[in-house]
Amino acid sequence: MGALRNVVIAILVLSILTFIALFGQLPALRKTPIGWLQRALCLHLPNGLKYADQRATGGRLTSRSKRLGQYLFYEQNPVVLVHPTLPTHPHAKLSTLQIIFLLLLTLSSTLFLWNASHRLPTTLLFPIPLLLALPYSFTYLTVTHQTHFITPSNLHSRLRDYPYDHILFHPATPACRTCALPKPARSKHCSLCQRCVAKSDHHCPWVNNCLGRGNYRYFLALLLSLGILQIYGACLSLYILRPIYHSSSQTHPHNSWTDIGDAIVSAINQGGLSIAGVGLLAASTAALPLGLLVYHCYLIWAGMTTNESQKWADWRDDMGDGYVFKASRAQLRTWNRLRKYRGGGGDGGEWQRVNGHGQGGVAENPALSIGVEEGGDGSEVLWPTSSDQMVVRTNDGKPPVGQEALWTRIWGLDEVENLYDLGGWENFVEVMRGR
Ligand SMILES: [Zn+2]
Ligand SMILES: [Zn+2]
Structure with missing residues (x-):
């Protein structure tokens, strides 16, 4: 039980930290505790460590970790880039993060269904094939999309998509040095994809592709379908665990918070890793795709990309x-x-x-x-x-x-x-x- 509890605590802490790092920068949250924590985590903590390193090793650790960061995030490497895998899409590449994401999704759903399917009524099992197929399909569409890359053959159309606003984008901007092509309004060169991206939003290491004109909608659909699948999985796990909790309350009435806590822990314990663990993982991480989706909805509503x-x-x-x-x-x-x-x-x-x-x-x-x-x-x-x-x-x-x-x-x-x-x-x- 101790191990499961530690896993649950680690998952919760990690999701809270990720949430803070992702959303603390938002203008609306900047002056809230989430914004303060984000600055403490992403600005003051690294600065403090840098200072300590300066005094201890003369800054050697800082320069090494900087080089590692540069390598991990801005250069092609196995974490963000593994070699072509789909014969039909020679440019689509799998990254380690993507493999972790797909493995986590596949393993946890398999583990859950293996142990839970015979304990669930058919009506609740019925939507599962569709709910599972959607995140995989949208991942495939987001990963394999290529037409958002600006090429000599589509440049003319891309230049006609958006006018230059003379604030963020200017017709007089020099051509991209790597691609040797003029930069259409709303485009950006990606150093990982090594190409200019039309209506560039951001490079997503989880799908190992840039999100831009054309595949941004698949990415949003992926976030939504993943969030729904996670919530549904958490509900199914609750459906199985609730009778265990209630039966324990009949034999031993829950008079205090400690009793209720004990009953929850015992229900989780009986559910085991495959039902309670997967359910908790799904519930605690559902906020990530859904929170990111809400943030992107706000960006769309305001008429802008992340860039x-x-x-x-x-x-x-x-x-x-x-x-x-x-x-x-x-x-x-x-x-x-x-x-x-x-x-x-x-x-x-x-x-x-x-x-x-x-x-x-x-x-x-x-x-x-x-x-x-x-x-x-x-x-x-x-x-x-x-x-x-x-x-x-x-x-x-x-x-x-x-x-x-x-x-x-x-x-x-x-x-x-x-x-x-x-x-x-x-x-x-x-x-x-x-x-
Ligand atoms: Zn370029
Ligand atoms: Zn990219």
Whole structure:
């Protein structure tokens, strides 16, 4: 019993820690105990260890673990990448994390069904084949998806998917150095997949693929189906264990919390690892896929990807410091034309291009150097909304010199439009259509 209890405690602690690490960074949770714990775990604890290592070994452990981290997360290695396994999908690769996930799912369901199926009525067994088939099918679809990778042959279409918003994405961004292809709006190069990904969300080591345009919906379906399977498994285990608990209460009435605790422990004990252990594992970890699903629903509702939510968070911080200004692109163009007509003049405020390439003291104003709102190859973008806004971050907290009248300081994200937000429901429809 002691071993089972320890396993249960370890599972609970691990799920709580994972939850804190995953969700403590969310803007809504930043100023709550979850946010504080996340910073303590992910920021202060590593800093403290680094300091201790600096004093003890002169920083040797830190540099070694940094190299290991770099290897594990950003380079191809057996943990995140094992070799091609599916002849029909030569690019799909299995990772160790993925193998662990599939093994855990397969072993725990087999163990549970082997010992529990004869104790369950047919009506409760009936949905199991479907509930089990769904997570495997969605894993397969997420893992083998390839069309979100940007290639010379689909580049033209990918450039037409989304307009550049001139805040997070710019048509003037240099081409990807690895792929040697222009970067469509909302795309990102993945160092693990070694390719640029359309509407990049994030690289998921559990499915060993990038989530982006097309397979993001399968990933959401995987989270949902996995969460449902786990809850259903936990309910089945409760269904088997409850009579044991109740029968013990008839022979020995539960008068105190200790009695109730003892009865629960004895019911778990009689259920054994295959029923009580699997049930507890399912119940305690169901919050992970479902919590992640809720987080992704929030992102979809807000019209952004995980990648974009990080970029927006950087903007929000700079806005809070009062370093961000917005202007109308049409007005900036008119201003530029008039300035050229008058023979130029000394403008060129200390503005910094939003994509991080500092260009202090440029003579042209941002709207002209960034160009028109079509896709990079000049074809028309198939996106229902457009925007006239231009947003810049300045180095000195002052609006671009000579153009003060054209720029308004903005203090928060609510003052800028998110061009990729079509409205909550429409955003969901887009994702479900694989866009
Ligand atoms: Zn690339
Ligand atoms: Zn990737």
